Amino acid sequence: MDPFLLKFFPEVYRQKQAASKTNQYCQYDNQLLQAFTSSLYLAALVTSFFASAGTRILGRKWSMLASGFTFLVGAALNGAAQNLAMLIVGHILLGIGIGFTNQVRDCSLR
Numbered sequence: 001m002d003p004f005l006l007k008f009f010p011e012v013y014r015q016k017q018a019a020s021k022t023n024q025y026c027q028y029d030n031q032l033l034q035a036f037t038s039s040l041y042l043a044a045l046v047t048s049f050f051a052s053a054g055t056r057i058l059g060r061k062w063s064m065l066a067s068g069f070t071f072l073v074g075a076a077l078n079g080a081a082q083n084l085a086m087l088i089v090g091h092i093l094l095g096i097g098i099g100f101t102n103q104v105r106d107c108s109l110r
Contacts, residue, residue: 008081008083008084008087009030009032009033009084011030012030012033015029032084035088036084036087036088039091039092039095040091040092040095040098041095042095043091043093043094043095043096044095044096044099044102046099047095047096047099047103048099048100048102048103051067051102051103054066055103055104060104063104067096067097067098067101067104068097068101069097070093070096071093071094071097071098071101072097073093074090074091074092074093074095074097075094076090077090078090078094
């Protein structure tokens with residue numbers, strides 16, 4: 001995790017190193033790191049509200065294909081990320097893929 005922190009969150013890495021000597025709590029207290037983490041969950045939540053309409057229009061097969069493609073694009077973007085903006089956009093795409101897939105799966109269980 002240290003190389004990841006050094007590349008994208010250097011201030012968090014410095015806080016972590018300083019905290020390891022004094023305080024074990026709040027090592028990762030950073031708003032950008034929290035935005036990065038929350039972006040996946042928020043995107044999944046928002047997408048799940050709209051996915052049922054998309055499934056109704058496109059059908060289950062195409063909805064699952066679109067959500068899988070979105071997830072793969074997000075994973076590729078995260079893997080190739082050069083800065084924090086690319087990382088957050090990739091996380092949002094992952095969240096969209098997860099939220100859409102979750103809603104499509106739930107619709108098929110009814």
